[in-house]
Amino acid sequence: MSSAFRVDAYIDGKWVGGERRFPVYNPATGEVLGEVPDLGAAETEQAVAAAHAAFPAWAAKTAKERSIILRRWYDLIMADLDRLGEIITLEGGKPLAEAKGEATYGASFIEWFAEEAKRAYGRTIPTTTSTRRYVTIKQPIGVCAAITPWNFPMAMITRKAGPALAAGNTIVIKPPQQTPLTALALAELGEKAGLPPGVLNVVTTTKSAAVGEVLTTSPLVRKFSFTGSTGIGKKLGAACVGSNVKRISLELGGNAPLIVFADADIDAAVKGAVASKFRNAGQTCVCANRILVEAPIYDVFAKKLAEAVAALKVGDGRQAGVEIGALIDDKAIAKVEELVGQALASGALALTGGTRHAAGPNFYTPTVLSGVTRNMDVFREEIFGPVAPLIKFNGDDEAVSLANDTEYGLASYFFSKDVNRCWRVAERLDYGMVSINDGIFSNEVIPFGGMKESGLGREGGVEGLEEYMDVKFVNFGGF
Numbered sequence: 001m002s003s004a005f006r007v008d009a010y011i012d013g014k015w016v017g018g019e020r021r022f023p024v025y026n027p028a029t030g031e032v033l034g035e036v037p038d039l040g041a042a043e044t045e046q047a048v049a050a051a052h053a054a055f056p057a058w059a060a061k062t063a064k065e066r067s068i069i070l071r072r073w074y075d076l077i078m079a080d081l082d083r084l085g086e087i088i089t090l091e092g093g094k095p096l097a098e099a100k101g102e103a104t105y106g107a108s109f110i111e112w113f114a115e116e117a118k119r120a121y122g123r124t125i126p127t128t129t130s131t132r133r134y135v136t137i138k139q140p141i142g143v144c145a146a147i148t149p150w151n152f153p154m155a156m157i158t159r160k161a162g163p164a165l166a167a168g169n170t171i172v173i174k175p176p177q178q179t180p181l182t183a184l185a186l187a188e189l190g191e192k193a194g195l196p197p198g199v200l201n202v203v204t205t206t207k208s209a210a211v212g213e214v215l216t217t218s219p220l221v222r223k224f225s226f227t228g229s230t231g232i233g234k235k236l237g238a239a240c241v242g243s244n245v246k247r248i249s250l251e252l253g254g255n256a257p258l259i260v261f262a263d264a265d266i267d268a269a270v271k272g273a274v275a276s277k278f279r280n281a282g283q284t285c286v287c288a289n290r291i292l293v294e295a296p297i298y299d300v301f302a303k304k305l306a307e308a309v310a311a312l313k314v315g316d317g318r319q320a321g322v323e324i325g326a327l328i329d330d331k332a333i334a335k336v337e338e339l340v341g342q343a344l345a346s347g348a349l350a351l352t353g354g355t356r357h358a359a360g361p362n363f364y365t366p367t368v369l370s371g372v373t374r375n376m377d378v379f380r381e382e383i384f385g386p387v388a389p390l391i392k393f394n395g396d397d398e399a400v401s402l403a404n405d406t407e408y409g410l411a412s413y414f415f416s417k418d419v420n421r422c423w424r425v426a427e428r429l430d431y432g433m434v435s436i437n438d439g440i441f442s443n444e445v446i447p448f449g450g451m452k453e454s455g456l457g458r459e460g461g462v463e464g465l466e467e468y469m470d471v472k473f474v475n476f477g478g479f
């Protein structure tokens with residue numbers, strides 16, 4: 001299989017090897033998939049310099065010219081979904097069907113922004129003085145840098161590279177050390193599509209802090225976009241502002257509530273809760289992290305959810321029918337174990353699961369915990385594992401109070417058939433995204449992003465392009 005993917009980094013249109021390399025593992029089996037270059041600050045500076053040199057010519061192309069190349073990139077990805085899906089499963093652990101779904105979802109950002117950049121309109125502003133005329137134009141910012149997480153090895157890159165390149169910027173990407181192979185496969189297809197040297201660069205490394213320091217402090221980098229944990233995001237964001245006041249986008253952690261009101265369609269809510277909570281084995285920033293259930297239906301909902309969760313098939317993501325793959329590594333398993341252990345010791349009850357799974361060291365049994373309360377860590381922290389904590393509530397006020405009782409504000413969900421309640425509750429939730437009667441919502445046309453400590457900025461939609469363009473005001477005086 002290793003011949004099927006690139007194992008060199010990509011800088012200035014060249015495949016960069018080197019002696020220092022680090023292994024990439026299959027989390028389901030522990031097998032080494034390949035070894036990629038362990039680059040450092042010097043190579044990152046070279047990548048930034050290449051992106052800087054490539055910027056003027058790329059920015060000078062028309063949006064349509066760039067769009068033609070990006071469309072080709074999209075087509076090449078769509079023609080290669082099987083291989084990309086396999087790479088995502090091999091290094092990330094998610095089931096193959098989900099991995100191919102991610103590749104399709106990831107590609108959609110390239111298609112969308114290639115189109116959208118053609119419509120990056122400025123404004124004419126009615127003048128306040130008869131001797132002047134006012135307009136705004138939108139322009140690319142310059143060299144962009146991106147640091148991405150392992151839970152969506154492809155889509156977290158294309159949500160940034162798509163709008164950045166479509167708008168006329170160039171980019172340097174640092175993928176996570178667990179999943180660099182997908183990033184390199186994407187770069188390979190970008191090269192085939194005709195992206196000029198230096199426009200897209202991928203720096204593989206285990207030295208995240210050293211590479212991150214260059215990307216956040218280099219005066220040549222004008223925009224920095226990060227997806228990952230809130231703690232690291234805050235540090236990197238501060239470094240960006242402290243260096244040369246870079247534009248920043250931060251897509252950080254979540255602690256999504258999923259509220260089931262007594263008037264909900266219970267079966268639809270169970271289905272939505274499973275879809276939201278157990279996608280990628282619970283390792284997404286928008287996974288339901290706390291399931292709040294109104295008292296009159298708590299018992300029946302808990303029973304149905306536990307039955308559905310107990311039926312989920314766990315195993316190596318490459319096996320047919322598997323719905324829950326391996327967690328990313330031993331640290332992830334240890335964290336889930338600790339959170340569940342603490343909840344059980346504090347009075348929660350495991351309706352199903354509650355232990356590791358026999359499929360291998362990185363597998364955890366899908367779990368439903370009943371009787372969870374605000375004081376438990378499982379209520380406060382992002383679980384990032386296949387564990388659904390249930391919390392009982394009474395009435396809208398308590399539901400909203402529980403839901404908003406967190407520093408995070410990314411995704412939220414609720415189930416209700418009362419249209420007035422739907423409006424009321426949607427307005428009161430302190431979240432960047434609210435999904436009503438639906439456990440899955442993300443795609444390329446919506447503005448994805450968070451409030452509070454879940455971050456800054458939006459990815460996708462028309463908003464996602466704005467993040468990669470400067471608005472310039474022009475005054476025509478002297479009439």
Ligand code: NAP
Nearest residue numbers: 148149175176177208209212228229232251252253254285
């Ligand atoms: P993470 O530990 O913050 O890592 C994210 C990225 O930052 C990785 O590429 C990592 O590289 C790099 N990194 C770590 N320390 C760094 C440092 N000191 N300087 C520069 N870079 C550094 O997060 P994760 O565990 O991979 O991802 C899970 C988190 O991402 C969760 O909190 C999840 O909610 C969040 N997430 C948010 C969104 C969103 O759209 N809001 C989407 C997906 C995930 P290495 O791992 O190679 O060190």
